[in-house]
Amino acid sequence: MSLAQKILEGDIRSAARLMRDIDDRMPEATEELKTLYPHTGRAHVVGVTGPPGSGKSTLTDKLIETFRAKGKRVAVVAVDPTSPFTGGAILGDRIRMNRHATDPGVFIRSLGTRGHLGGLSSSTADIVHVFDAMGWEVIIVETVGVGQDEIEIVRTAHTSLVVAVPGLGDDIQAIKAGILEIGDIFVVNKADRPDADRTARELENMIGMNHPGEGEWFPPVMLTVAQKYDGIPELTDKIIAHFEYLNTSGKRVEFEEIKSSLRFTELLRDRLFARVYQQISEDNALEPIICDIAHRRVDPYTAVEEILKKKVK
Amino acid sequence: MSLAQKILEGDIRSAARLMRDIDDRMPEATEELKTLYPHTGRAHVVGVTGPPGSGKSTLTDKLIETFRAKGKRVAVVAVDPTSPFTGGAILGDRIRMNRHATDPGVFIRSLGTRGHLGGLSSSTADIVHVFDAMGWEVIIVETVGVGQDEIEIVRTAHTSLVVAVPGLGDDIQAIKAGILEIGDIFVVNKADRPDADRTARELENMIGMNHPGEGEWFPPVMLTVAQKYDGIPELTDKIIAHFEYLNTSGKRVEFEEIKSSLRFTELLRDRLFARVYQQISEDNALEPIICDIAHRRVDPYTAVEEILKKKVK
DSSP states (O other), X not given: OOHHHHHHTTOHHHHHHHHHHHHTTOTHHHHHHHHHGGXXXXXXXXXXXXXXXXXXXXXXXXXXXXXXXXXXOEEEEEEETTGGGTHHHHHHHHHHHGGGTTOTTEEEEEEEOOSOTTHHHHHHHHHHHHHHHHTOSEEEEEESSOSHHHHHHHTTSSEEEEEEOTTOTHHHHTOOHHHHHHOSEEEEOXXXXXXXXXXXXXXXHHXXXXXXXXXXXXXXXXXXXXXXXXXXXXXXXXXXXXXXHHHHHSHHHHHHHHHHHHHHHHHHHHHHHHHHHHHHHHTTOHHHHHHHHHTTSSOXXXXXXXXXXXXXX | OOHHHXXXXXXXXXXXXXXXXXXXXXXXXXXXXXXXXGGOSOSEEEXXXXXXXXXXXXXXXXXXXXXXXXXXXXXXXEEETTGXXXXXXXXXXXXXXXXXXXXXXXXXXXEEXXXXXXXXXXXXXXXXXXXXXXXXXXXXXXXXXXXXXXXXXXXXXXXXXXXXXXXOTHHHHTOOHHHHHHOSEEEEOSTTSTTHHHHHHHHHHHHHTTOOOTTSOOOOEEEOBGGGTBTHHHHHHHHHHHXXXXXXXXXXXXXXXXXXXXXXXXXHHHHHHHHHHHHHHXXXXXXHHHHHHHTTSSOXXXXXXXXXHHHBO
16 A cells, blocks of 8 residues: 555654655655645645744644633644744744644644755645645644745645734834735734733734725734633634635635645646756766856856757657 | 946946846846956855854844955845745844935845745845946845755855854754855854854864865954954955955856856746747646646656757757
8 A cells, every 4th residue: 555545544654754754855745745645625725824932833733722611623833934043942832732642633843954955845745735635634834934935835725814912113104015915814912911911913904005805804913821721712713714714705615726826837837847857967968067156167057048048848 | 227237337326226126037137247257257255154153144234344444335235035934034134234225325125925936046146246247346145044045045156154052952963964065165154152152163073074175265264253353354264365365275266157157057047937938828838738747648857858859940
């Protein structure tokens, strides 16, 4: 029986193995993913992003608890693209969430950077596919920061949560279009701190400027104190309401097409490059090109154009 | 006269125009860059990276001053890949550096994210080429954070400075191989704060674990208080010493080859994708593929493989 077949029968150890292969970029993983793909499209994928210190992990932890109480199986993909200076914090977060380790209805998978730009987003999508094909009902994708990488990753979730904290001060002015556009629900966490209402009001004003059309989802701003479980049931209900909105409004189909387009272009970019680069390497053409560029005998733009002429039909 | 020719004659307004075209990804920019490329390879490119709050911009500002006093023309490329939550800070920094605005021997160019993964690194390299071809002697590339994007960008500098501050606490334990590997000089800035020596010692221990070979550069840890100009002349001397080491040890050639290889693969990845994507779009083949993927009639991996079969010779 293939790995994919075992995974479709619910074997969690096979799923963990495939995820490791995905993370290690083993080419064999692709064949398994092909088998799994027709079984995807059922899960509710929830993205959680926000600046460091906003309490995303505690929030995720409490969301797991609430979805579990509703009888849903919850998978978490924790993504850390920023690696160098943040390694410590993430480890602590993972340990905190490990209280769910003995619950067979919870599966937490961490994904670190492999020093490969853009690759993390691709691995995350593949790992979400594995959980989805297995029939996990809720998949939470949590990222560490709010950089471009994180936005790209959270963009592929059905429901994206943007978490802020009171007293961001000047920072809140600096929240630009990029992050406002991806937020389906905004959360002001640690809302027992002063200025929580002001932060919520400022966020609401900024969202208001985006003017959703008639019948469109208007992103709410929710107040939570995740540590004390305050506001978590309401937030969970809102997350579920957003998924229902996608399904009943027909937006779900539109969303699947956008997501498919992003995934296709991302894969195309990666695989095209890998194929052509391998061919040049096998032809022993790589070294002379690099040498010519380094010694200014050819410019890199012309060198690449010549490769395109030779390799693209 | 072409834009590139005007730039080679030192016309700064033409340089600014080309940089805007590069930032806006105008295809015309490539032809100008081809003309400029043979004139590159003379500047000393200095990278500055470190976590937010480590005082990178003040440090850069003082380095400008010191290099100017030595009669060198200094260009700065300030890169901000993290955009959403940090916009405010960067603006303040730029204003601070603007005291050099009336000095024709200083040119500061900011580069923000264009919502395009990996594109920032490519634009930075092109802008460095423009300054280099014009004969600017020192080019400082400063990034906002220490994420993967920043590491990729600073990796292409001859001399990379990694800036830390005392009392990073747990964070310093979390500095991983990625950032240690790119650092040619480590700077503990704000060294009048308590624990500066301890932070320096910890950094030295971590670098010690990397064991450079005989005759190799051993990355020093320097203490500075940039605001007070403390340690800046010594740091500048060390930066110059590192460039001399590259030149006299023969490492410069090796470095140019690594840099050329990175630039070539990056351009190849971008242009290959752009070319093939455009062809598929023109064939009106894109929409049916996306639709098939969204409705699970084909998986994205197989769809991409079929494109490769058709488009790659």
